[in-house]
Amino acid sequence: xxxxxxxxxxxxxxxxxxxxxxxxxxxxxxxxxxxxxxxxxxxxxxxxxxxxxxxxxxxxxxxxxxxxxxxxxxxxxxxxxxxxxxxxxxxxxxxxxxxxxxxxxxxxxxxxxxxxxxxxxxxxxxxxxxxxxxxxxxxxxxxxxxxxxxxxxxxxxxxxxxxxxxxxxxxxxxxxxxxxxxxxxxxxxxxxxxxxxxxxxxxxxxxxxxxxxxxxxxxxxxxxxxxxxxxxxxxxxxxxxxxxxxxxxxxxxxxxxxxxxxxxxxxxxxxxxxxxxxxxxxxxx
DNA sequence: GCACTATCTTTGGTTGAGCC
DNA sequence: GGCTCAACCAAAGATAGTGC
Numbered sequence: 001x002x003x004x005x006x007x008x009x010x011x012x013x014x015x016x017x018x019x020x021x022x023x024x025x026x027x028x029x030x031x032x033x034x035x036x037x038x039x040x041x042x043x044x045x046x047x048x049x050x051x052x053x054x055x056x057x058x059x060x061x062x063x064x065x066x067x068x069x070x071x072x073x074x075x076x077x078x079x080x081x082x083x084x085x086x087x088x089x090x091x092x093x094x095x096x097x098x099x100x101x102x103x104x105x106x107x108x109x110x111x112x113x114x115x116x117x118x119x120x121x122x123x124x125x126x127x128x129x130x131x132x133x134x135x136x137x138x139x140x141x142x143x144x145x146x147x148x149x150x151x152x153x154x155x156x157x158x159x160x161x162x163x164x165x166x167x168x169x170x171x172x173x174x175x176x177x178x179x180x181x182x183x184x185x186x187x188x189x190x191x192x193x194x195x196x197x198x199x200x201x202x203x204x205x206x207x208x209x210x211x212x213x214x215x216x217x218x219x220x221x222x223x224x225x226x227x228x229x230x231x232x233x234x235x236x237x238x239x240x241x242x243x244x245x246x247x248x249x250x251x252x253x254x255x256x257x258x259x260x261x262x263x264x265x266x267x268x269x270x271x272x273x274x275x276x277x278x279x280x281x282x283x284x285x
Numbered sequence: 286g287c288a289c290t291a292t293c294t295t296t297g298g299t300t301g302a303g304c305c
Numbered sequence: 306g307g308c309t310c311a312a313c314c315a316a317a318g319a320t321a322g323t324g325c
Contacts, residue, residue, distance in 0.1 A: 195297060205309060210298070220298065222317085244288070258318060260289065272288070 002082075007149035013082030014155065016143040020076040022068050026060040030080040031112050033162065034058040035136050039074035043067060048119050055129035057166060059120040061112040077136050083109060086159075086239075105156070105239050108163050111170065122169050131187055135162055153240040157250060160235045161190075177202035178212050185225050189232070190252045193225055225252075230266050233259065237275040244271050 003012040015030070022041070026032055040053040044067045045060075052058060054074075060066055061083075086105040112120065124132060135158050142151050142158075168186045181198045198221050199209055210220040217224055229251040236247045248259035263271045 206297075207299085207310090208308065211307095222297070226317090243286095253318095255319065256287090257289075257320085262317085264289095270289075 003143060003146075005152065006146055007151070012152055013085050014143065015078075015080045016140045017078040017080070018140055020078040022071070022074070022076065025066050025078075026062050026064045027080050029062050029082055031059070031061045031083055031109070032078050032080040034060065034076050034078045035132055037075045037077060037133065039072050041071035041074055042069045044069065045120055050119055050121050052121060053123070055124040055126070055132070057122045057124065057132065059111045059122070059166070064120070077140065079136065079139050081159075105160055105163060105235060108159070111163060111166050122166055124169070128165070128169070128183075128187060131165070132162070150241065153242055156240045157236055157242060160232060160239065161250075164232060164235075177204055177209075178216050181209065181213070181221060182224075185221075185228060189225060189229050190250060192252065192254065195222060226262060227266070229253065230263060233263065233271070234267075234274065234278070237271055238278040247271070 001015065003014055004010075005012050015027070020034060022034075025034070034057065036052055036054050036056045036058070038054050040051065042049070042051050044050070044065070046065050086108045139155060139158055142155050145151070165186055168182070181202050184198065184201055185193065195206055195209075199206055202209055204212070213219060213221045213224060219227065233247050233251045236242055236250065240247075242250070244260065245256040248254075248256040251259070253259035253262075260271055263274070267274055269277065
């Protein structure tokens, strides 16, 4: 059942299941993120046999052919949403239910496209699992508590973070020093990260670390961190109504002033101008 | 209170020399 | 060739202040 937003008198097309039994998946007209928190199971997804072991995330959408064949001591949580939930509508259009070309959270739906390269299953390691556990716990709390009128905003913020990390996990897969550093950045970008943290992690000195980063990404480690943070911030500006200070804090900037300075340097416009423009452009297309 | 600018301090990037 | 170290300078980070 969709959530009734008690602050804005509207239906929000999302659900959170703390105890997922896997029997009714996929849910009708829903995309679902399933976090396996215990056990393992074998299943068929669109006729493709998969083995899912804790800890993993499964991305399922309405229309997928999903059948659990056998399971052992499983425990899972699910966050489900109608794909239109990823759309962001300007306030002036919020009463128009059929607004075409609204901006949509970038990495969202591509995770649910199943093909030979990607079967909707993303395995986690223990470090990343603890991050997902924290996000899912918070999603569940936000859905049930609706503590203020920004609760939908915050859910979109967590979805942006979850989608970006899942996309990185889907694309990565090696375990070189740079891969370790990238993984560290993708998990911890919301906290302060210093060059020293990455050199200790990779056992490289500053010069070697940056040389290897430049070979692979054409950026130094901290330049990559900055562009990753600003990329997440851009999505939050477009898809949430969070204040600049909240976005700055959520993306690892200790000061909103520094965030704005970096943002303007990268994009040539202020965050507020970007927020307005990105929504206008998408609607005009 | 929020968004933004100016300025000062600290940290990181680059480069050349040298070691293994 | 791959790495470390040291020095210099630019960029990032922190703080104070302004305007709305």
